[in-house]
Amino acid sequence: MDQLDAFRAETRAWLEANCPAEMRKPFEDEEAERCWGGRNFKFFSEAQRVWLERMAARGWTAPDWPSDYGGGGLSKAQTIVLRQEMRALGCRSPLDSFGIWMLGPALLKYGSEAQKREHLPRIVRGEIRWCQGYSEPGAGSDLASLQTKAEDKGDHFLVNGQKVWTSYADKADWIFCLVRTDFQAKKHEGISFLLFDMTTPGVTTRPILLISGKSPFCETFFDDVKVPKDNLVGVENKGWEIAKYLLTHERDMIGGMGLVGGGRSLGEIAAQSIGLENGMLADPILRGDIARLEADTWAFQIAMERAGDLAKAKQAHPAYSSFLKYYGTELNKRRHELTMSALGADGLEWEGARSQDGEAARAWLRTKANSIEGGTSEVQLNIIAKRILDLPGA
Amino acid sequence: MALVLTEEQNLLRDSARGFIADKAPVAHLRHLRDTRDATGFSRDLWREFADMGFAGVIAPEAQGGLGLGPVEAGVIMEEIGRNLTPSPFFATALVGASALKAAGGPRAEALLAKIASGDLLLALAVDEGAKHRPGAMTTQAQRSGNGFVLNGAKSFVVDGHAADLLLVAARLGDTVDVFMVDPKAAGVSVERTIMTDAHNAARVTLDNVALDADAALGAGERGAAILETALNVGRAGSAAELCGVGAEAFARTTAYLKERKQFGRLIGEFQALQHRAAHLYCELEIAQAVTLKALQALAAAPDKAGPLVSLAKARACAAADLAVREAVQMHGGIGMTDAVDIGLFMKRARVAQELFGDERFHADRLARLRGY
Ligand SMILES: Cc1cc2nc3c(=O)[nH]c(=O)nc-3n(C[C@H](O)[C@H](O)[C@H](O)COP(=O)(O)OP(=O)(O)OC[C@H]3O[C@@H](n4cnc5c(N)ncnc54)[C@H](O)[C@@H]3O)c2cc1C
Numbered sequence: 001m002d003q004l005d006a007f008r009a010e011t012r013a014w015l016e017a018n019c020p021a022e023m024r025k026p027f028e029d030e031e032a033e034r035c036w037g038g039r040n041f042k043f044f045s046e047a048q049r050v051w052l053e054r055m056a057a058r059g060w061t062a063p064d065w066p067s068d069y070g071g072g073g074l075s076k077a078q079t080i081v082l083r084q085e086m087r088a089l090g091c092r093s094p095l096d097s098f099g100i101w102m103l104g105p106a107l108l109k110y111g112s113e114a115q116k117r118e119h120l121p122r123i124v125r126g127e128i129r130w131c132q133g134y135s136e137p138g139a140g141s142d143l144a145s146l147q148t149k150a151e152d153k154g155d156h157f158l159v160n161g162q163k164v165w166t167s168y169a170d171k172a173d174w175i176f177c178l179v180r181t182d183f184q185a186k187k188h189e190g191i192s193f194l195l196f197d198m199t200t201p202g203v204t205t206r207p208i209l210l211i212s213g214k215s216p217f218c219e220t221f222f223d224d225v226k227v228p229k230d231n232l233v234g235v236e237n238k239g240w241e242i243a244k245y246l247l248t249h250e251r252d253m254i255g256g257m258g259l260v261g262g263g264r265s266l267g268e269i270a271a272q273s274i275g276l277e278n279g280m281l282a283d284p285i286l287r288g289d290i291a292r293l294e295a296d297t298w299a300f301q302i303a304m305e306r307a308g309d310l311a312k313a314k315q316a317h318p319a320y321s322s323f324l325k326y327y328g329t330e331l332n333k334r335r336h337e338l339t340m341s342a343l344g345a346d347g348l349e350w351e352g353a354r355s356q357d358g359e360a361a362r363a364w365l366r367t368k369a370n371s372i373e374g375g376t377s378e379v380q381l382n383i384i385a386k387r388i389l390d391l392p393g394a
Numbered sequence: 395m396a397l398v399l400t401e402e403q404n405l406l407r408d409s410a411r412g413f414i415a416d417k418a419p420v421a422h423l424r425h426l427r428d429t430r431d432a433t434g435f436s437r438d439l440w441r442e443f444a445d446m447g448f449a450g451v452i453a454p455e456a457q458g459g460l461g462l463g464p465v466e467a468g469v470i471m472e473e474i475g476r477n478l479t480p481s482p483f484f485a486t487a488l489v490g491a492s493a494l495k496a497a498g499g500p501r502a503e504a505l506l507a508k509i510a511s512g513d514l515l516l517a518l519a520v521d522e523g524a525k526h527r528p529g530a531m532t533t534q535a536q537r538s539g540n541g542f543v544l545n546g547a548k549s550f551v552v553d554g555h556a557a558d559l560l561l562v563a564a565r566l567g568d569t570v571d572v573f574m575v576d577p578k579a580a581g582v583s584v585e586r587t588i589m590t591d592a593h594n595a596a597r598v599t600l601d602n603v604a605l606d607a608d609a610a611l612g613a614g615e616r617g618a619a620i621l622e623t624a625l626n627v628g629r630a631g632s633a634a635e636l637c638g639v640g641a642e643a644f645a646r647t648t649a650y651l652k653e654r655k656q657f658g659r660l661i662g663e664f665q666a667l668q669h670r671a672a673h674l675y676c677e678l679e680i681a682q683a684v685t686l687k688a689l690q691a692l693a694a695a696p697d698k699a700g701p702l703v704s705l706a707k708a709r710a711c712a713a714a715d716l717a718v719r720e721a722v723q724m725h726g727g728i729g730m731t732d733a734v735d736i737g738l739f740m741k742r743a744r745v746a747q748e749l750f751g752d753e754r755f756h757a758d759r760l761a762r763l764r765g766y
Pocket of ligand 1: 131135
């Protein structure tokens, strides 16, 4: 305990000395001000660049990865302390990255030594930005029915096919991609997990416009793309296991998304927008809805905390992340629905400075994807029914 | 503190689970109900609770108790919930003992010793109207000579019909105190109220009841804090009980989904039911997490635990309520019969929700605390 307290004190002092003031302010335009890194990333400010550089130098962009691969080498408990101290000071995340959230954990478990040494340090430093090539037009919830083909050509695979909903494919440097290497085998047994550079000849992307008015994701096409054999992760035709392992990390990340927030609480937003009467929100039915949502959110945070403790005590069910993903995303959608109700017509102005170009409305629309991406809510409920509750035929 | 039980707490749970399931399964409640038992719970069983140490779970070791805290009491409440066990545990060992512990002093210690040995039953009288609204209390204590005179009417006094000593919350000037009242004293009348779930409460009327000066637990000063502590421990304990009620109703329901066939299939194969069961699982997990958190917070700093306690009671009410409603629906017609236990879980959940504030009461309390 004492050691952890000492670590906390050092961490706080270091953050105070090294996190630029600008990086301690809440986002004004989160989408534009987040740091994604990558070859072509344009830093929003010098402070953002410095903050990434300093955190990456300590490996604290991926605090619990081994220091051999550029990570922070921190224990779980230390990682939690670091997060708490960052939150206490209001520090922004120095780097958001599919590499950190998804690929890294999978490479640490399934990658070759050479793959770990090549890719992990670059992820930590924010040099390479990754995208996720899982979904296809015919393979969404039924991901294992994917058809993108990779043929064995001796020293390389020849990849042909199409991915869809590939988030930030147009901005990413590399892709981790599920391909079919055996068309004869059962659908789960012919899948392989490949890594390749998005600048490889034959890769093209086409952005898709979302209901929020933004284009964070793309259709991605592969036309005779040559991928060196060394870029196969794990064993050929055994990629499904890796794909699933990675998905549990993605789910944890998406499930917790609604909770990072910071900023003003929904109660405060509503009080300012609608006003109080006798110390209570002037819209009593909305007040009740908000009170329940805020209680549910706090309760869910505690359930996430318990999930971590259960995992540490080796008492967590392996499919527990489906519960967190399902519940966290449904909660986040509810929060944004109520935010829109609290803001009323003011929140509906789509353009102009007053509404910051419809920021709340766009954010509300964006959250609708939370219960679709990374496996839909219905799919998570299927997993809970089958794997946790052991219900028949599920 | 980690949100898992410690090794000792797990041992306690195992022994409570085995003991209560063995001595007081749902059939025990049925028997008491169907024989219209004069007390509504078994005094012999309570003696065994005392022998196990459960009656004195939070009484200090110096008074013959186990000297444990809210978390351990919650562990026992959860098992009581699973088995729908009618027992003085809540009113006496949990709420009453918490009030006395918060009051302190030689007299309280003597009473705690009698609780631990199973020789004293208490009942806290707070509610007056249809809903739990301690802020709207009208029962009044007036100073008179060296002591007090008490007037008012209380309802939903859990175990009030059997208590040896009533702890009555009342206004005193511009504050509140908790008064020890002998139910046999002049001016006190106690009417047993058998509740929907075959557990018992009482309506208590106080008509110019004369009390000694030392009847006020908080000596006219600390009463409000003592009452708040007793209520909060009771709320968190009730949340733990609701977790047990919900978990057991859910376990019986998923078992039924794996056994009942319609349309040539197990009904558990129907996705409409699978998804509802999976959602319910999530709600119950959350209620468990929050309840443990609240019990730990009460153990660490009772005066700061109020918001977490409200959160726990609110979530446990909602989760148990959903669990019992889904349980009856997913059992179909058989779930409506008195012969099957599921309905008893529904009844208990309804009563326990009402106890010391339902989901709305506690959600409202949280909203007020947050300034809206
Ligand atoms: C914003 C966003 C970003 C994304 N980013 C990426 C990315 O970077 N990379 C990537 O590979 N993919 C990405 N996706 C794709 C995402 O993983 C898929 O959209 C998702 O898996 C669902 O597949 P689908 O869209 O084909 O829907 P479908 O599978 O066609 O589902 C349609 C509806 O049917 C329901 N349904 C399907 N099967 C069942 C079943 N067995 N039982 C009950 N209901 C069922 C679904 O729940 C849903 O409601 C992203 C999606 C979004 C919205």
